[in-house]
Amino acid sequence: MLKRFLSERPLRLPHIKPYVPRPSDPSIFWFNSERDDIVADVVKRICSAHEPDRHRLEIALNDAAYHEIRRLETQRDEEARDRLGYWRSMIRRIGKMDDVEQRRVLHTIVTEMTRDVAGNFDPRVYRFARQAAPRLIGGIMEPRRLVAAAPESLDRVLKVQGDVELLRQLQNDGSLVFVPTHSSNLDSIVLAQALEISGLPPVIYGAGKNLFTNPIISFFMHNLGAYRVDRRIRVSLYKDILKLYSQVMIERGYHSLFFPGGTRSRSGMIERRLKLGLLGSAVEAFTTNQVRRVDRPVWFVPTTINYALVLEAETLVRDWLMEEGQARFIIEDDEFSQIDRWFAFFRKMVGMRGACIIRFGDPIDPFGNRVDGRGQSLTPTGRAIDPGGYVEQRGKPVIDAVRDAAYTRELGEVLGQRYEQDTVLMSTQVVAHVLFRDLVQSTPGMDLFARLRLRGEVGLDCETLCQELGEARDRLCGLEAKGRVRTSDVVKEDTPSELLERALSFWNGYHDSTAATLEANRVVLRDPSLLLYYQNRLVPFAEEIASPDQLQAACEIENLGVHR
Amino acid sequence: MSLRVGVIGAGGFGLAIAQASARHGHEVVLWSRRDRELPDPIRSSTDIADIRDCELVFLAVPARHAVEVAEQLGEAIDGRHSLVHVSRGLVGAELKTITQVIREKTVCRRLGALAGPLVADALAEGRPSGAILGTGFPELTEMVREALGGAELRVYDTPDVVGVELASATVGFLTVVLAYAQELGAEPGTLAVLATRGMVEVSRIGQALGAKESTFMGLAGLGDLIAAVAGDQRPEFRLGRALAKGIDLSNAVGEAGAYVEGIEVARHLMEHARRLGLPTPISSTFVAVSDGRMSSDDAIQALMERRVGKE
Numbered sequence: 001m002l003k004r005f006l007s008e009r010p011l012r013l014p015h016i017k018p019y020v021p022r023p024s025d026p027s028i029f030w031f032n033s034e035r036d037d038i039v040a041d042v043v044k045r046i047c048s049a050h051e052p053d054r055h056r057l058e059i060a061l062n063d064a065a066y067h068e069i070r071r072l073e074t075q076r077d078e079e080a081r082d083r084l085g086y087w088r089s090m091i092r093r094i095g096k097m098d099d100v101e102q103r104r105v106l107h108t109i110v111t112e113m114t115r116d117v118a119g120n121f122d123p124r125v126y127r128f129a130r131q132a133a134p135r136l137i138g139g140i141m142e143p144r145r146l147v148a149a150a151p152e153s154l155d156r157v158l159k160v161q162g163d164v165e166l167l168r169q170l171q172n173d174g175s176l177v178f179v180p181t182h183s184s185n186l187d188s189i190v191l192a193q194a195l196e197i198s199g200l201p202p203v204i205y206g207a208g209k210n211l212f213t214n215p216i217i218s219f220f221m222h223n224l225g226a227y228r229v230d231r232r233i234r235v236s237l238y239k240d241i242l243k244l245y246s247q248v249m250i251e252r253g254y255h256s257l258f259f260p261g262g263t264r265s266r267s268g269m270i271e272r273r274l275k276l277g278l279l280g281s282a283v284e285a286f287t288t289n290q291v292r293r294v295d296r297p298v299w300f301v302p303t304t305i306n307y308a309l310v311l312e313a314e315t316l317v318r319d320w321l322m323e324e325g326q327a328r329f330i331i332e333d334d335e336f337s338q339i340d341r342w343f344a345f346f347r348k349m350v351g352m353r354g355a356c357i358i359r360f361g362d363p364i365d366p367f368g369n370r371v372d373g374r375g376q377s378l379t380p381t382g383r384a385i386d387p388g389g390y391v392e393q394r395g396k397p398v399i400d401a402v403r404d405a406a407y408t409r410e411l412g413e414v415l416g417q418r419y420e421q422d423t424v425l426m427s428t429q430v431v432a433h434v435l436f437r438d439l440v441q442s443t444p445g446m447d448l449f450a451r452l453r454l455r456g457e458v459g460l461d462c463e464t465l466c467q468e469l470g471e472a473r474d475r476l477c478g479l480e481a482k483g484r485v486r487t488s489d490v491v492k493e494d495t496p497s498e499l500l501e502r503a504l505s506f507w508n509g510y511h512d513s514t515a516a517t518l519e520a521n522r523v524v525l526r527d528p529s530l531l532l533y534y535q536n537r538l539v540p541f542a543e544e545i546a547s548p549d550q551l552q553a554a555c556e557i558e559n560l561g562v563h564r
Numbered sequence: 565m566s567l568r569v570g571v572i573g574a575g576g577f578g579l580a581i582a583q584a585s586a587r588h589g590h591e592v593v594l595w596s597r598r599d600r601e602l603p604d605p606i607r608s609s610t611d612i613a614d615i616r617d618c619e620l621v622f623l624a625v626p627a628r629h630a631v632e633v634a635e636q637l638g639e640a641i642d643g644r645h646s647l648v649h650v651s652r653g654l655v656g657a658e659l660k661t662i663t664q665v666i667r668e669k670t671v672c673r674r675l676g677a678l679a680g681p682l683v684a685d686a687l688a689e690g691r692p693s694g695a696i697l698g699t700g701f702p703e704l705t706e707m708v709r710e711a712l713g714g715a716e717l718r719v720y721d722t723p724d725v726v727g728v729e730l731a732s733a734t735v736g737f738l739t740v741v742l743a744y745a746q747e748l749g750a751e752p753g754t755l756a757v758l759a760t761r762g763m764v765e766v767s768r769i770g771q772a773l774g775a776k777e778s779t780f781m782g783l784a785g786l787g788d789l790i791a792a793v794a795g796d797q798r799p800e801f802r803l804g805r806a807l808a809k810g811i812d813l814s815n816a817v818g819e820a821g822a823y824v825e826g827i828e829v830a831r832h833l834m835e836h837a838r839r840l841g842l843p844t845p846i847s848s849t850f851v852a853v854s855d856g857r858m859s860s861d862d863a864i865q866a867l868m869e870r871r872v873g874k875e
Contacts, residue, residue, distance in 0.1 A: 367643060367673050379638055379671045390643035390673060393703065394565075394619075403674075406700030406723075410673055543839065555839050 019123050026171075026201035027253050028225050031121040034252065042114045042244050046237065047107055057102050058094060060237055064109055065091035067234040075232075113241050119204065121225040129224060130196060158190060161424065161486075162360030164198045167301060169373040170363060171201050174297035175250045177282045178203055178360075181271055181304045181419055182259035184311050191257065191305065194358040204249055205257040206242065206278070225254075243281040250285035253296050260415060264312070266320035268536035269561055270423050272416040279415075280408040283366045287404055290388050290397040297387065299371055300411070302361035302418035306488070308426040309355060309506050310533070317533035321452070355506075357488060361422040366390075367407060368414035420540055424486045425476060427494065431503035432534035433557075434469050435460065435516055437546070439525055440553040448560075452528045455513075459522040466496040468550075473499070475545035485541060536560070566590055569711055570618030572633060574600055577650050578624035580688035582606045584712045587690060593618065615640045620648070620707045622678075623662070627653025627733075627825060630662050634669035646674040646704045648697065650682075653825040654733045657832050659773065661729040674701045677725055678708065679732035680783035681791030687717065694718040696783040698728030720783060727770060727779030734766035734833065735785060736800050736826035739792040741850050743804025746793075748860055759789055762846045764875075769837050769844070800826050813854050827854050845870055 021029035050057045068087045072080040090105065097105065170176060180191055188205060195202065202225065209230040229242060250256055258278045261271035286298040310316070362370055365387045369377040376384040390407065391397045438460050443451055477492065479485050494502060500523070507515040507530065515530040516523050525531065538545070539561035546554035569585040571578050574596035582594045586606050593607045593614050594600070602608045615621055621641060625633050630651060641647065647670075649662045663675045676699030686693040697708055697719055705721040713719050722728060738759065745758055767780035779785060792798050799820040806816035817824055830847045837844045849866055852858040858866070 367671070368667075369671050377671070379642070380669060381638060383639070385642040385671055387643060392644055400703065402702050407673060409700060410667075555841070558839065559841060 021123075025123075027255060028121050028126075028202050028204060029123060031119075031204070031225055031254065035118055035120070038245070038248055038252070039111070039114045039118050041248050042241060043107065043110050045244055045248075046110045046114075046240055047103070049240075050106060051103055054099060054102070057106060061094050061102065061105060061109075062091065064235045064237050065094065071232055071234065110237060110241065113235075113238050114245065117227050117229070117241060117245050119225050119227045125219075126202065126224060157355050158193060158197070159357045160194050160198050160360070161357060162303075162422075163362060164200065164360060166373055167198075167200055167360060167363060170299060170371070170375055171255065173375045174299055175253050175282075175285070176201075176203070176255040176299055176301055176363070177250060178255070178257040178301045178303050179260050179279070179415060180257070180302075180358075181423070182261045182264050183268070183305060183307060183316075184264060186311055187259070187264075187305050188257070190356055191303070191358060194360075198360075201255050203255045203257040206246065239277070243277055246278050247281035247285045247288070250282050250298055251288055251294075251296070256282070260412065264316060266316045267560075268310070268313070268317065268320075268533040269539050270419050270537060272419075272561075274412040274415060276405075276408045276412050279411060280405060283404050283408050283411065284399075284401070286366045286387070287391045287397070287399055290391050291399055297375055298366055299363040299375070300366065300415070301363050302415050302422060304357075304359045304361070304419060304422045304424060306357040306359065306424040306426055307355065308428045308488075309510060313530060313533050314511055317529050320533075321449075321529060355426075357424045357426070359422050359424055359486070361418050364414065364418075366411060368411055420485060421483060422486065423537065424488050425491060425537060426488050427490050427499050428503045428506050428534050429537040430473060430476065430487070430491055431469065431500055432515065432531045433538040433542070433545075434465065434472050435523065435525060436528065436531045436535040437542070437550055437553045437557060438465070438468070439528060439531070440556050441550060444552075448532075452532065454525065454528060456524055456526055459519070459524045462497075462500070462518070462521045462523060465523055466500060468547075469496040469499055471547060472545045476541065479541060479544060565710075567620055567707060567711055568618045569593075570595065570615040570621040571624060572596075572615070572621065572637060573624035574598075575624060575626075576684040577687075578622070580684040581622045581624060581650070581712065583688045584690065584717070588711060588714060590711055612636050612640045618645065620646050620704075620711055621672075623647060623649040623651070623666070625651065627651045627655055627662060630655055630665050631669065634666050637666075637672075638670035641670055641672045643671060643673065645672050646676075646701070646707055647672045648676040648678050648699075648704065648708055650678045652679065652732045652736055654729070654829055654832070657835065659730075659829075659832050659836060661726055661733075663725055663729065674704055675699065675725070676701065676704050676708065677728045677732070678719075679728050679788065680720075681788050682717075683791070687712070690716045692716055694720065694783060694787075696728055696787070697721045698725035698779075698784070699723070700725065722776075722779060722782070722784075724776045724779045726773060727775030728784040730766070730770040730773060730775050731780045731782075731785035732788065733825070733829050734770070734780075735788045735792065736798075736824065737830040737833075737847070737850075738762045738766070738789055738826075739798055739800035740804040740807070740824070740826045740854075741846065742789075742793055743801040744808045744850070744853070744860075745804075747805040747808030755793070758846065759786075759793070763789065765844055765846050766833065768842050769833050769840070772840050772842065773836075799824050803827075807854055808860070812856060827851065 050060050065087045069084065069091065072084045072087065167176065178191070180187060188207070192202070204225040204227065206229040207226040209228050227245060246256065246258070260274035260279050262275040265271055282298055282300065289296050365371055365377040367387060367390050369379070369387070371377055377387045379385060388397055439451055439454070439458055442458060443454070473491060473496065476485065476487050480487055490502065491499065504516060504518055508517070511530060513527045515527050515534070516525050539558060542554040542557040543551065567590045569590045569592045571582045571592065571594045574594060578594060582592050583603070583606070586592045592605070593609050594602060595609050595612060595615055597610065599610050600608045615637065623633065647666060649666070651662045654661060655665055663677060666672060666675055676697050678695055678697050680694060680696040682693055682695040693716065695717065697705055699705060699721060700723050705719065709719050741762060742755055742759055745755055763780055763785055767777050767785065770780055771777055792801060803816050803820035803824045806819040807813065811819060813827070830851055834844050834847050834851060845867060849858065849863045853860060853863045
């Protein structure tokens with residue numbers, strides 16, 4: 001009961017004296033004073049889109065009641081006891097309601113849903129989290145240094161790359177929308193930390209309601225500007241509210257973060273198929289500001305989050321292989337919810353230099369053009385252009401949802417390409433690829449699942465392996481020189497045998513079963529599905545880093561990514 | 565409302581588009597490398613900056629010039645412009661479509677590909693015809709209909725841009741194959757099997773590249789192929805016939821009287837299909853024939869002996 005109370009109504013600290021933001025404070029510090037206005041704006045826009053058309057309004061109400069009844073009937077919990085009666089009674093009355101009554105009901109539903117989505121921002125919680133987070137994470141990594149210099153551990157593990165100075169220049173002139181790749185539930189935490197150590201502003205983001213079930217996480221999430229996304233709610237109005245809430249926040253200059261991949265990459269591959277809903281909301285925010293003649297541009301920052309070790313790798317790859325990635329949208333029983341795995345994970349990571357690399361890519365405007373430090377959109381040859389032209393028709397900026405949807409699809413394509421170019425390949429991924437390619441080569445004609453069952457049955461000669469590893473690394477460095485992908489310093493600097501040793505050491509002792517072990521100068525493949533997960537990051541490059549006799553195996557690997 | 569239309573390229577298609585647009589009362593400027601005498605009211609220009617004021621731009625240059633022209637065009641156009649290309653080719657071994665090239669070289673994003681059984685003469689003279697426009701921008705479709713359409717040209721549209729571009733490029737190759745078979749005396753039934761199975765073969769590769777099968781079976785694919793076989797005087801048809809007469813590829817290309825990209829496209833498609841593990845019996849056989857590695861009798865035998873499966 002208490003848990004539900006806290007997750008439904010997250011705790012807020014009492015305000016003795018309201019905090020008055022200073023001009024130098026990031027935009028999020030203004031959020032609390034604007035929250036009611038933002039909620040009202042969202043409610044007004046949603047209602048005015050439905051109200052003029054009785055048919056559309058009735059469909060929206062019926063859809064809301066139908067989906068909520070279905071959800072609550074399945075949930076059979078306290079919420080169901082409280083709310084099921086309301087929806088059942090409403091669905092019976094919709095047809096009999098007059099226009100005024102229908103509009104009143106719509107207004108009530110939309111207001112409740114929007115209030116549930118909207119977050120809170122408490123500067124005191126923010127300051128506490130800024131100071132405590134690195135120490136806590138560092139402490140988990142090295143408990144004996146909890147008091148003294150624990151944040152240093154975090155610095156050693158987490159490396160930030162990219163043109164941070166350019167982002168700092170842009171932060172006061174428009175809305176930055178960070179759009180990272182998504183591998184782990186840790187992503188939002190490490191990204192928040194990366195923003196903090198880079199001197200970049202805090203961002204608002206949508207957090208799954210499942211993360212709010214823990215009262216402590218809920219307290220922090222709720223008071224640091226996160227808005228709540230309940231993925232169990234299938235109501236169209238709710239989806240419209242989420243998109244519009246994100247849009248209104250971006251229109252108002254709040255820096256944002258969302259994961260265009262939607263959920264964590266189950267396969268470990270670099271995301272190519274992106275969910276365009278929230279991306280579209282940012283494009284529409286740009287258009288709306290143009291039409292209103294508000295000079296507040298929107299810039300996207302493609303960001304890659306690269307881990308040598310992924311906390312939830314085993315669950316994710318299992319889910320992918322079971323082809324249940326879509327059905328099991330929210331995995332609640334993975335490694336993220338097991339505190340002992342957190343400890344094991346962080347301890348493993350801290351022993352390894354640069355085990356997590358956040359790379360901020362060059363910012364782009366909503367049409368995929370690069371941007372300079374003054375916020376100007378540039379052509380490929382460096383000529384400055386007015387991005388407002390993209391939303392003009394016969395010289396005037398106009399709102400056109402279909403056109404903006406087409407721009408959003410194009411933006412999704414550009415982000416997919418940028419993810420590839422800005423992915424930093426880690427030691428475990430490169431080693432896993434060479435091992436998995438050898439497995440494919442040594443088992444011609446075998447299907448993927450048969451190969452994954454070969455646990456402990458395939459052993460590879462260490463010397464040959466190191467030679468192949470060296471060749472693959474050299475080819476990857478060649479691709480890096482052409483701007484196709486990036487590799488970590490460790491991949492560039494280690495000798496092949498050090499690289500192999502490092503990867504084996506990463507895997508050993510963290511995952512339930514290790515991916516591979518070294519036995520009498522042979523590397524024995526212990527868990528091909530883990531190898532598959534880590535090597536999947538290299539799928540787009542498989543053919544280009546293969547030697548002629550490995551080409552057939554590389555093609556087979558590359559075909560894994562055809563539908564990614 | 566009158567549009568300001570820019571046309572890049574003074575080949576047959578470029579001129580036809582300029583004439584059709586002018587006939588519909590639009591202001592037209594045609595850019596080409598050399599200054600030309602053009603019928604009124606079409607304005608000729610050799611300065612790419614003259615395209616800057618146009619709202620709708622047609623790119624009508626062969627695929628092999630697309631990169632170079634797009635680079636020049638990149639200095640004149642921006643986000644305000646809408647651009648439609650009419651090229652039937654692809655660029656390079658990576659099978660880049662023309663819209664991809666334009667996206668890389670310019671900042672124009674409102675893009676479309678016009679294809680299908682559209683013949684330059686019919687367009688120029690206003691004879692009844694039809695075309696397909698691949699674009700994600702409905703406003704662009706409206707502009708193209710306004711510029712070229714009307715009673716004499718039916719412009720259908722589809723959001724499957726890559727499908728239109730790939731289908732259009734592969735029809736060139738299939739036209740060569742069909743002309744070759746016809747010259748060798750193939751029966752209408754044989755031609756129908758070659759055309760249908762050939763389209764299935766290229767559409768399979770197209771789907772792997774993100775296209776929709778239905779686009780290959782519509783105006784951009786089968787529709788265009790029917791026009792080619794019905795005899796709309798394409799150079800690909802002349803090339804196929806010349807090859808069937810035993811003339812080697814380089815001389816046959818000369819006999820076709822125009823640059824033909826079909827066989828080059830087929831080679832790249834085959835390479836791509838090999839990587840994807842897709843079968844390409846018709847393309848592989850015909851490329852072997854055109855390279856002189858296989859006789860026509862062996863080609864027919866190789867194709868006929870293949871195992872027959874479900875359609």
